[in-house]
Amino acid sequence: MDAKDFRDFGKAAVDFLADYTENIRDRDVLPSVEPGYLSELIPSSAPEKPETWQEVLNDVERVIMPGVTHWNSPQFHAYYPTANSYPGIVGELMTAGIGSIGFSWIASPACTELEVITMNWLGKMMGLPEEFLSSSEGPGGGVIQGSASEATLVGLLAAKERTVRRIKKQNPDMDEGSIKAKLVAYTSDQSNSSVEKAGLLGSMPMRLLPVDKKCSLRGATLLEAMKKDKEAGLIPCYVVATLGTTGTCAFDNLEELGPICNDNNIWLHVDAAYAGAAFICPEYRHLMTGVNYADSFNFNPHKWLLTNFDCSALWVKDSRLLINAFNVDRIYLAHDKQGLVPDYRHWQIPLGRRFRALKLWFVLRLYGVEGLQKHIRHSINLAKHFETHINSDERFEIVTERSMGLVCFRMKGDDKLTRGLLDRLMKRKRIYLIAATFGEKLMIRFVVCSRLCQVDDIDFAWNEIRGQADITSSSTII
Ligand code: PLP
Numbered sequence: 001m002d003a004k005d006f007r008d009f010g011k012a013a014v015d016f017l018a019d020y021t022e023n024i025r026d027r028d029v030l031p032s033v034e035p036g037y038l039s040e041l042i043p044s045s046a047p048e049k050p051e052t053w054q055e056v057l058n059d060v061e062r063v064i065m066p067g068v069t070h071w072n073s074p075q076f077h078a079y080y081p082t083a084n085s086y087p088g089i090v091g092e093l094m095t096a097g098i099g100s101i102g103f104s105w106i107a108s109p110a111c112t113e114l115e116v117i118t119m120n121w122l123g124k125m126m127g128l129p130e131e132f133l134s135s136s137e138g139p140g141g142g143v144i145q146g147s148a149s150e151a152t153l154v155g156l157l158a159a160k161e162r163t164v165r166r167i168k169k170q171n172p173d174m175d176e177g178s179i180k181a182k183l184v185a186y187t188s189d190q191s192n193s194s195v196e197k198a199g200l201l202g203s204m205p206m207r208l209l210p211v212d213k214k215c216s217l218r219g220a221t222l223l224e225a226m227k228k229d230k231e232a233g234l235i236p237c238y239v240v241a242t243l244g245t246t247g248t249c250a251f252d253n254l255e256e257l258g259p260i261c262n263d264n265n266i267w268l269h270v271d272a273a274y275a276g277a278a279f280i281c282p283e284y285r286h287l288m289t290g291v292n293y294a295d296s297f298n299f300n301p302h303k304w305l306l307t308n309f310d311c312s313a314l315w316v317k318d319s320r321l322l323i324n325a326f327n328v329d330r331i332y333l334a335h336d337k338q339g340l341v342p343d344y345r346h347w348q349i350p351l352g353r354r355f356r357a358l359k360l361w362f363v364l365r366l367y368g369v370e371g372l373q374k375h376i377r378h379s380i381n382l383a384k385h386f387e388t389h390i391n392s393d394e395r396f397e398i399v400t401e402r403s404m405g406l407v408c409f410r411m412k413g414d415d416k417l418t419r420g421l422l423d424r425l426m427k428r429k430r431i432y433l434i435a436a437t438f439g440e441k442l443m444i445r446f447v448v449c450s451r452l453c454q455v456d457d458i459d460f461a462w463n464e465i466r467g468q469a470d471i472t473s474s475s476t477i478i
Contacts, residue, residue, distance in 0.1 A: 001053070009053040010093075016057065017089065021072070024452065029075040030429040033067045069432070074450040074457035078434040080246070080274040080303050081379075081405075081449035087366040088308035091359025101352045103345040106335035108355065112344055115144055115357035118364060122301070122313055125369055126279040129292045132315035134342075142315040143322075143347040144356045148273035149194035150349060151298035151314040152240055154322065156185060156202040159238040159267030159295070161325035166265060167235065184229050185238035188217035188252060190245040192271065204238065215248050215400065215438075217241060219256025226264065238267045243288055244275025247436050247445075249403035251275070251287050258293020270297045273312075275404050277304035278380075281373050295321075304405070306375060306451060307363045311356050322347045379405040379448045382458050386446055389462040395469060399438050405448035408438065411469060415442040424468040431461045 001009070041063045070076060072084045102111030119142025120135045134141035145151045160183060167179045180203070187195045189208040199206025207229075209221050226236045239261050241252040254270065261268040270291060276299020278284040291297060298314045301307035316322060323346040333345070345351050367375070383405045390396045390409045399408040411417035422435055422444055433444050446461070 005053060009057070012053075012057055016060065018086075021086075021452070024070055024073045025075070025457075027065075027070055027073065028429040029070050029073045029432045030426070031067050031069060032429065037067055038063065072450050072452070073432075074453040075431045075461065076449045077446045077461060078432045078449075080447055082309055083300075083302050083304065083306050083311075083451075084308055085306040085363060085367075085451060087362040088306055088359050091362040092308050094362075095355045095358050098355060098358070100355055102355060103351050103353055104333055104335060104343040105337055105341045109341075111353075111355045111357065112341060114355075114361055115344065116141065116342060118357045118360045119143065119313060119315065121364055122360070123315055125364075125372075126276070127282070127285050128279075128297065128315060131292075131317045132297060134319075139318045139320050140316060141319045141342065142313060143342070143344055144360070145298070145312040145314050145348060146310045147194075147312050148192070148271055148298055148300050149197065151296070151312055152195055152269060152271060153198040153201055154314065154326075154348065155240070155267060155269035155296045155298075155316075156198045156204060156238050158316070158321045158325045159185075159269075160202060160204065162267065162321050163235060163237045163265070165324075179235070182233065182235045183237040184234045185240070186222055186225055186236065187240040188215075188242060188245070190215050190217075190247055190250060191240055191242045192246045192273065195240045195242075195271065198240075206240075211250070211252075215245060215250030217252040217257065219253060219260055222257055222260055226260075236264055236266050238269065240269045240271055241294075243270060243272035244404060246274075248400040248408055248438060249275060249406040250400070251403075254288065254290025254293060256290075258290045261295075262293050267295045268293055270294045272297065272299040274300065274303045276313075277301065277372075278376050278404055280305075280369065281376050284376075301360060301363070304376065304379070305363070305372060306367060307360050310354075311360055319347065375451060379453070382448045382453055382455065383407050383446075385455060386448070386458050386462065389458070389466075393466065393469075399441065399443040407446045408436065408443045409446065410441060410443040418442045418444060421465070421469055424471065425464065428464070428468070430464050 071082045100108035100111055102108040105112045116134055120133050123133045123142055130136040131138055132140045163183060164176055164179050168174060183204050185199055185204045185206045186209055187206060188211050190211050196206050207225055209217055209225055211217050229236060239257060241254055241257050243251050258268060279288055296314060296316045298312060300312045302309040302311040326346045344353060383402055387398065387402045387407050390398055395411055396409055397412050399410055411421055419442060425431060425433060433446055436443055436445050
């Protein structure tokens with residue numbers, strides 16, 4: 001493909017995406033295809049001769065779109081949002097076009113330096129303690145990971161290394177293997193599946209501790225679990241506290257967990273994957289009280305901060321602990337400015353890294369702090385609006401208190417009613433919601449996800465739910 005075709009193809013693709021976005025309400029949010037649908041539409045071998053870009057672009061509508069779940073549709077209310085915005089998309093395009101790999105400063109200085117600066121901007125916007133920022137005196141700093149899952153694993157591996165060094169210093173005769181075999185980690189039974197997975201990948205048992213009535217992990221529960229483990233000769237090493245759990249958007253009690261971790265040399269990692277974005281609004285910062293005790297803090301701009309996947313922001317108070325844990329040098333990676341600026345390969349699992357800060361920079365500049373705050377507040381107001389609909393109909397009940405953009409509700413009475421309602425809604429494909437359980441009861445999670453979502457979209461979803469509930473109620477009576 002020559003530059004002329006690239007210009008034409010690129011412009012046509014951008015036009016396609018703008019039309020797709022602006023008309024996304026015309027499509028069912030869920031596709032109507034069956035497994036294997038694609039093999040009937042695409043040849044079983046790659047073409048021998050090059051095709052034209054027009055043919056390929058046409059096939060996006062014909063072949064791909066029928067099998068797309070429209071995560072950015074205002075009718076998508078499942079999981080948590082995946083961020084999407086025009087500045088974010090253009091940022092992704094630029095990253096692909098520039099195509100540099102910033103594993104060290106010299107591998108692409110702009111890649112590293114823009115990441116340092118945008119992570120400081122973001123940390124300041126959220127009111128994170130200074131110690132997390134690389135603009136402070138100390139060894140703190142931020143890095144963009146691919147996902148919250150990776151950030152949790154990175155924290156676990158750094159915690160492991162720190163604990164092994166500490167125990168080895170106290171007991172020089174103990175070998176590393178036997179220290180590692182004694183390490184144990186803790187989180188709540190409400191934490192994301194990726195936290196348990198980090199334990200599996202990092203070979204550290206992850207205790208899933210029970211929560212209180214508000215789904216929050218409390219200090220006393222952690223203390224009790226640690227006591228049992230210490231009595232069994234184990235060494236508490238890592239705690240993952242969640243701010244905004246996946247099921248009900250609950251907040252663990254950092255003010256209680258933090259001092260326990262600090263007093264016991266346990267690494268405290270805060271997973272605020274979804275809810276962390278709200279901390280750019282001062283009125284929600286009280287929900288991260290106690291963050292000063294944490295060793296690492298992570299949230300996903302790729303969830304609720306309009307920056308396309310992947311962009312997961314991780315800050316650590318002491319970046320030297322990451323570097324110690326992950327430093328593997330080779331002569332071909334060395335450069336003469338080492339030590340003056342981060343070589344981000346030491347802060348992450350892979351060697352290669354995309355220029356992800358570019359899209360974050362575009363989003364931060366093109367929305368500004370005010371524009372992003374407006375987006376967060378708008379989502380929360382829409383969730384409140386949905387909540388008033390639920391409260392206006394006595395067949396429904398709110399299960400857990402609305403939190404951020406999430407409303408958890410159910411039909412009063414037997415779980416069969418809620419299951420029947422959800423099944424009908426899923427068959428119709430007009431809106432997308434998912435089930436969850438709370439206190440053994442089935443409930444439906446409704447999340448305000450798309451940046452395009454407006455009051456009319458919430459009313460549309462409510463009418464759909466109410467209409468199907470009418471059918472569910474009457475068929476149950478029969
Ligand atoms: N942590 C929490 C609280 C989440 O809700 C999620 C996903 O929804 C994750 C972690 C995983 O995020 P990622 O896909 O970036 O690994």
